[in-house]
Amino acid sequence: MDIDLRGFGMDPAIMAALQSMFDVADDVDSDKPHPPSRAYVRDAKAMRNTPADIIEYPDSYQFIVDMPGLKPEQIKVHVEDSNVLVVSGERRREKEEGVKYVRMERRVGKLLKKFILPENANVDAVSAVNQDGVLKVKVEKLPPPEPKKPRTVEVKVGSPTDECRM
Numbered sequence: 001m002d003i004d005l006r007g008f009g010m011d012p013a014i015m016a017a018l019q020s021m022f023d024v025a026d027d028v029d030s031d032k033p034h035p036p037s038r039a040y041v042r043d044a045k046a047m048r049n050t051p052a053d054i055i056e057y058p059d060s061y062q063f064i065v066d067m068p069g070l071k072p073e074q075i076k077v078h079v080e081d082s083n084v085l086v087v088s089g090e091r092r093r094e095k096e097e098g099v100k101y102v103r104m105e106r107r108v109g110k111l112l113k114k115f116i117l118p119e120n121a122n123v124d125a126v127s128a129v130n131q132d133g134v135l136k137v138k139v140e141k142l143p144p145p146e147p148k149k150p151r152t153v154e155v156k157v158g159s160p161t162d163e164c165r166m
Contacts (some may be wrong), residue, residue: 064136
């Protein structure tokens with residue numbers, strides 16, 4: 001709701017306060033969706049800032065995720081909802097007494113990447129190796145389904161009174 005009170009000679013600060021009061025009232029009564037939670041925003045930012053590559057081999061998929069500065073025990077890899085591969089970790093700033101940062105350019109915070117696995121991914125055959133800050137997750141492929149063999153139906157000779165019922 002926009003109300004223009006400039007024509008009444010009101011102070012701009014009062015106008016802004018009144019406008020925000022009207023905006024709050026509109027938000028309370030409206031069916032507008034709520035803003036995203038802090039956790040959602042944090043995860044979205046982490047997913048956007050965590051670089052990854054996906055490689056398909058004849059027998060597997062490989063997900064390569066940069067996880068700089070993390071030890072293997074700081075990294076979590078799991079499959080959720082039976083088809084979503086989740087890779088996460090968190091890099092924290094080391095706190096030392098009496099030390100202050102003059103410049104801080106290396107990224108700290110949550111690292112997160114989610115991948116929707118293809119139908120032929122074997123979620124029971126997932127392995128992960130972390131080396132030099134690069135995590136490699138291998139997901140084996142399921143073997144292709146055996147082609148169905150045609151079924152032969154025997155055709156019998158019968159009399160006109162025999163009926164084939166279906």
